[in-house]
Amino acid sequence: MEPVIGIDLGTTNSVVATLRENRVEVIPDERGNRLHPSVVGFMPTGEIVIGHAARARRHVDPKNTIYSAKRLIGQSIKNPIVRLAMSTLPYQCEEGPNEQPLIVVRGRKYTVPEVSSYILAHLKRCAERHLGAPVSKAVITVPANFTDSQRQATKYAGELAGLKVLRILNEPTAAALAYGFGRALDAKLAIYDLGGGTFDVTVLQIRDKIFEVLSTGGDTFLGGDDFDRTLVDRLAGEFITRQHVDLRNNPEAWSRLTTACEQIKCKLSQEDAVAGTIHDLATGGGGKPLQLDFEVTRGEFEQLIAPYIDRSMQACQEVLVAAGMSSEALSDLILVGGSTRTPLVRRRVAEYFGRAPQTRINPDETVAYGAALQSAALVAGGLDPAKFYSLLLDVCPRGLGIAVAGGYNETIVERNTPVPVERIRNFTTSKDFQTEVQIQVSQGEARQFTDNERLGVLALHGLPSRPRGETVIEVTFTIDGDGILNVKARDKLTNQETRATMKVIGAPEREGEGGPPPNDLLPSPM
Amino acid sequence: MSERVRAAIQQFVDRAYAALDQTDYYRVLGVSSAATEREIRDAYYKLAARLHPDIHGDDAEPVFRGRLTTVFSRVVEAYKVLSDRRKRADYDVGLAQGMLRMTAGLKIRPRAEEAITDSNARKFYLLAQKSMADGDGRSALMNLRIAMSSEPDNPVLREAVARAEGMVKGGGGRGS
Numbered sequence: 135m136e137p138v139i140g141i142d143l144g145t146t147n148s149v150v151a152t153l154r155e156n157r158v159e160v161i162p163d164e165r166g167n168r169l170h171p172s173v174v175g176f177m178p179t180g181e182i183v184i185g186h187a188a189r190a191r192r193h194v195d196p197k198n199t200i201y202s203a204k205r206l207i208g209q210s211i212k213n214p215i216v217r218l219a220m221s222t223l224p225y226q227c228e229e230g231p232n233e234q235p236l237i238v239v240r241g242r243k244y245t246v247p248e249v250s251s252y253i254l255a256h257l258k259r260c261a262e263r264h265l266g267a268p269v270s271k272a273v274i275t276v277p278a279n280f281t282d283s284q285r286q287a288t289k290y291a292g293e294l295a296g297l298k299v300l301r302i303l304n305e306p307t308a309a310a311l312a313y314g315f316g317r318a319l320d321a322k323l324a325i326y327d328l329g330g331g332t333f334d335v336t337v338l339q340i341r342d343k344i345f346e347v348l349s350t351g352g353d354t355f356l357g358g359d360d361f362d363r364t365l366v367d368r369l370a371g372e373f374i375t376r377q378h379v380d381l382r383n384n385p386e387a388w389s390r391l392t393t394a395c396e397q398i399k400c401k402l403s404q405e406d407a408v409a410g411t412i413h414d415l416a417t418g419g420g421g422k423p424l425q426l427d428f429e430v431t432r433g434e435f436e437q438l439i440a441p442y443i444d445r446s447m448q449a450c451q452e453v454l455v456a457a458g459m460s461s462e463a464l465s466d467l468i469l470v471g472g473s474t475r476t477p478l479v480r481r482r483v484a485e486y487f488g489r490a491p492q493t494r495i496n497p498d499e500t501v502a503y504g505a506a507l508q509s510a511a512l513v514a515g516g517l518d519p520a521k522f523y524s525l526l527l528d529v530c531p532r533g534l535g536i537a538v539a540g541g542y543n544e545t546i547v548e549r550n551t552p553v554p555v556e557r558i559r560n561f562t563t564s565k566d567f568q569t570e571v572q573i574q575v576s577q578g579e580a581r582q583f584t585d586n587e588r589l590g591v592l593a594l595h596g597l598p599s600r601p602r603g604e605t606v607i608e609v610t611f612t613i614d615g616d617g618i619l620n621v622k623a624r625d626k627l628t629n630q631e632t633r634a635t636m637k638v639i640g641a642p643e644r645e646g647e648g649g650p651p652p653n654d655l656l657p658s659p660m
Numbered sequence: 661m662s663e664r665v666r667a668a669i670q671q672f673v674d675r676a677y678a679a680l681d682q683t684d685y686y687r688v689l690g691v692s693s694a695a696t697e698r699e700i701r702d703a704y705y706k707l708a709a710r711l712h713p714d715i716h717g718d719d720a721e722p723v724f725r726g727r728l729t730t731v732f733s734r735v736v737e738a739y740k741v742l743s744d745r746r747k748r749a750d751y752d753v754g755l756a757q758g759m760l761r762m763t764a765g766l767k768i769r770p771r772a773e774e775a776i777t778d779s780n781a782r783k784f785y786l787l788a789q790k791s792m793a794d795g796d797g798r799s800a801l802m803n804l805r806i807a808m809s810s811e812p813d814n815p816v817l818r819e820a821v822a823r824a825e826g827m828v829k830g831g832g833g834r835g836s
Contacts, residue, residue, distance in 0.1 A: 344705050455783050458790050515717030516709070517665055525712055551740065554713060556733040612729065615714065 138271045138300065138513050139261045140505025141254065142308070143288065145204040145331035145357065146472070148172050149502035150257040152265065153510040158315075158503045161257075161264045169498055170260070173201045174252045176239045184256035196224035196389040198239050200249050202359065205331050207246045208280070208287030210640040211235040215355045222363060222392075224385040233639050247287045247642050251294035258295055272297045273509040275501050277332035278304035279352040279531045281577055282589055283641040285618050290642045300512045302616035305329075306336035307347055307528050308504030309470040313495065314340045314524070315507055321465040322348075324454075326483050326491075327501075328446065329471035331357040335450050337457040337464075346527040349456035349550045351449045356442055358399070358473035364438035365395035369428055377424050379416050387416045391426070398430055403475050407431040436478045443482050450486055456550055467491045470500055527552050530613045535586060537574035543583040546611055556612045560626070567599040571607065575619075575636070590638040594623050597632060607632055669710055670724060676734075677727045684760045685738035685751065693752075697743060704739040711735060737761070745793050776817065781810040788820060797827030 139161070142149045147169045150161045160168045163185055175188035176198045183191070191199045202223065209216045210233040220227050220235070228243070230236035236243040254274070261269045274292050276285055285302045292299040306325035313323065319340045327334040334352035338345060369391060370381045381387045394412050401408045409429035418424045454461060469491045473479060484490055496503075507523060514521040534547040536559070546557050561571055571594040578586030594607050606626040613619055623634035676683070686693050689703040709715065711732045713725060720728070741747045741762055751762050776782040788803035801824045808817050 341705065344708065346705075451783070455786055458786075460787075512714055513717065516715040517669070522709075522715075525709055525715060527708055527712070552736045554729050554733060555736060556730055612733075 137265050137267055137269055138509040139269055140273045140502055140509045141257055142275050142502035142505060143204065143250065143254065144172055145202055145329055146172060148253055148257060149499050150261055151502040151506035152261065153506050158506050160499050160502060161261050163260050164263065170257060172204065172253050173199060174249050175199045182252060184252055193386060193390045193393060196385050200225055200237055202331060203246050203249045206235045207250055208284030208640050209235065224389050232641065245642060247291035247294060250291035254292055254295035254297060258297060270298055271300050273301045273303050273505045274299055275303045275305045275308050275505050277352065277354060278306050278334040278336055278350040279354055282619050283638045285616055286638060286641045289616060300509055303505055303508050304528060305501045306334045306470065307526060308501045308508065309468055310338050310345055311504035311507045311524060311526065312500045313468055314345060318342060322463055323466050323468060324464050324487055325468045325470060326474065327470040328473040328479060329357050331359050333357060333446050335453045337453055337459060343522060343524045344527065345524060347529045349453045350529060350531045351453040353445060353449060356445055360442050361399050361439045361473065362392060362395045365398055365430065366392055368438065369395065369426060373426050377418060379418060379424060381416060384416055390415065402432050402435050403477060439478065443479060447482065447486055461487045468495055470497050472498055529553060530617050532577040533579035534611065534613065534619065535576045535579060537583040541583055542581060543576055543586055545579050547613055549579060553617060554612060554614050556610060558608060558610050561607045561609060563597065563602050563605045566602045568602065569597045569599055570595050571597065588639055590636060592621055592634060592636050595633045598625065609634065673727050673731050676731045680734055684755055685742055688734055688738040689742065700739065700742050707735050776811060776814055778810040781807040785817060785820065788824065792824060792827065797824050800824040801828060
């Protein structure tokens with residue numbers, strides 16, 4: 135049987151794994167590295183390098199070395215948080231169709247899914263080399279609170295890399311699958327997942343091989359990169375005071391400083407203070423090379439990052455309330471993501487949940503491990519008890535609503551509803567002989583429509599021309615196992631299918647790919 | 661893979677699909693109207709292990725898969741309502757009047773907590789609800805006092821305090 139793989143497509147690093155002979159193997163690159171930097175380097179020769187080879191180019195050629203693409207994938211470039219993230223990236227972005235950010239490298243424009251597809255194709259090649267067989271199916275993980283368009287864009291990146299994406303899997307859920315593998319459990323778990331750029335927290339119940347997610351929440355813009363940035367801001371501020379040079383205008387220096395701060399952060403996990411010098415960081419008056427001397431104590435660092443950790447604790451409380459549970463009812467606490475190595479994070483999380491975290495888990499690899507398990511489970515099915523690996527009952531992390539009269543939002547699917555879920559709503563025409571209805575769709579459950587994040591516009595086309603109110607269109611909203619919305623519409627009078635298109639903001643446009651565009655599920659009217 | 665199991669599930673799904681609009685949530689889950697929370701969860705897990713689309717692999721036939729999704733989605737809907745005390749009570753009222761489903765966002769009447777505007781107060785109100793459901797009136801009162809500190813005049817909170825106090829008096833903090 136053809137091997138299937140699980141991929142943790144991270145902001146900073148990615149991991150790929152597979153289940154072979156009932157054991158999970160983490161797949162190395164040709165040099166034996168198990169952690170693959172999520173970096174794509176565009177060389178002057180036109181060659182594209184990925185992973186470790188690309189990371190080495192980050193401060194040699196910052197404008198043409200793309201990292202943290204996950205922070206941009208499936209996002210609207212109009213989103214203020216995206217704009218903030220972009221302001222710290224040394225490479226150039228511009229607005230593309232459907233509000234998508236485009237990355238401009240050496241005069242060519244790339245969509246974010248294209249850039250991510252290079253990373254995925256690299257992981258696919260690593261797997262094929264390691265397994266000595268072609269690989270065409272994968273499970274790819276995303277943060278639990280990724281939006282519809284972020285999921286669509288990630289799935290599309292997988293397809294561009296030549297992979298059939300069996301499932302877009304939530305990262306904390308993947309960690310739970312890894313935790314529960316091969317053990318008979320009746321347990322309630324909390325998973326605190328702080329990665330490079332995103333934060334998730336999930337509460338879930340495991341009984342035997344059934345994994346039921348009770349609630350999930352988090353913050354798509356919170357992670358270790360923010361910790362780095364607080365250090366960068368501090369050291370760059372000191373540099374202005376001492377050397378009167380603003381590094382913000384110097385992408386190469388900024389990129390070197392960012393890398394240095396990432397290392398300082400990691401060292402501060404072991405040491406109480408880190409001091410050193412960055413040589414030749416910039417040039418001063420008369421071409422004089424300038425260096426940056428620094429000393430950072432752990433206490434200072436903890437003060438800088440405390441507000442970010444506070445934000446994550448708030449999400450933990452919301453998730454416990456949504457699960458209708460107190461922390462005492464939990465049987466275990468799992469920490470995932472490289473940023474949970476930070477001592478202050480560990481301390482605060484342990485304090486909040488009132489227990490020490492599980493330590494037998496490798497925070498870098500556990501998500502890919504769970505993805506590999508889920509890929510095996512999906513291919514095997516589960517009707518045959520011998521092949522029943524696990525059944526995952528996951529939820530949609532966000533509500534789904536539509537705009538109704540008065541500027542209100544009507545919830546169609548509540549957040550934390552198990553997927554797949556199907557909901558039916560009827561819509562009617564309000565004007566005589568109206569042949570098209572447009573419905574604004576949101577992700578969120580706030581009363582005012584505009585308080586929610588926009589998802590996009592659902593359009594019902596080619597409606598029969600009748601007096602107002604006579605046409606009733608029944609729309610079926612389905613959130614599938616990937617957490618992606620699909621729509622289908624039917625004229626109640628004639629019982630015929632009607633064309634419905636869902637245009638999702640920030641999602642990739644897939645025209646000319648041979649397949650149907652996303653969410654344009656009906657091949658043709660009638 | 662046992663073909664017999666597959667055929668039996670297929671038959672079950674076809675029948676459930678055809679009867680979906682005449683089936684109440686208890687029958688969807690195959691439990692009695694007096695079922696406990698644990699029995700409801702067990703029934704859900706058992707059905708999920710048969711009807712979840714993932715169990716049928718990535719090569720299931722599309723029409724069957726569509727029906728499976730519809731039927732499983734209804735199982736989930738039934739589970740979400742019946743496993744939530746308040747929603748279940750609302751549902752029972754509707755069911756007595758012949759309403760088999762809770763549509764419109766699974767709400768028959770607006771939920772009480774929506775009358776609480778402060779988000780912190782709402783959180784503690786929900787925690788208090790949970791404590792009361794567990795028969796712990798004392799914890800409920802504590803949570804409600806925190807909630808009242810942000811919205812002292814909220815009638816929903818006042819009413820809940822009265823209920824929690826009744827609980828504490830009636831059974832020394834435990835029992836109803």
